[in-house]
Amino acid sequence: MNDKDYSRMFQWFLLAACFYAGALYVQQPQIETGLWKAGHITSGAFLGYWIDRHLFGRYNHDDKYVPRVLARAIIVAAAIIGMAFGL
Template identity: 35%
Template sequence: MNTHSLFDKFRIGPWLILAIITSIAVGFLYPHQLGVLLWSLTKLCWGAYLGYWIDRSMFPYARPGAWVDSDADRPLLPLFMLRRVIIIAAAILALGLGV
């Protein structure tokens, strides 16, 4: 098994552990806030999911992954990735600030 690919899968692990620890701390210190925390996380996840699919539906032929193998269009790859980030961030902000 490739150790490098295994490490790539768990590189976000420390942030996940920190999120779990802080959620447990909120549960012990302020148990009445767990519903608010869950609602906020739900909106965040839905915003990320909807933003991704909004980008895919608006730009079906300009997906970042399709341009990785093409050397001729390599300068456009960062722009495609930036476009996706902006759309997903806008969806997350819209849901986070909306309700």
């Protein structure tokens, strides 16, 4: 992988960091919990993308092989759900 590949989805990582920082800064429990969970969900999206990327390689938009596309979606969804539940 080249340097451009490592910078993919970096904006999601930064967004998650901003959510976590906001959760530490805010004093209202409801908003703090919402920001903390939003950080978990965006972290799950970031991790799910990279797990999928390392398992299946680069995504080809011409690839219409349905089981592979479904496997990618399931992996990313499982990572997001796992982080949302705090597992």
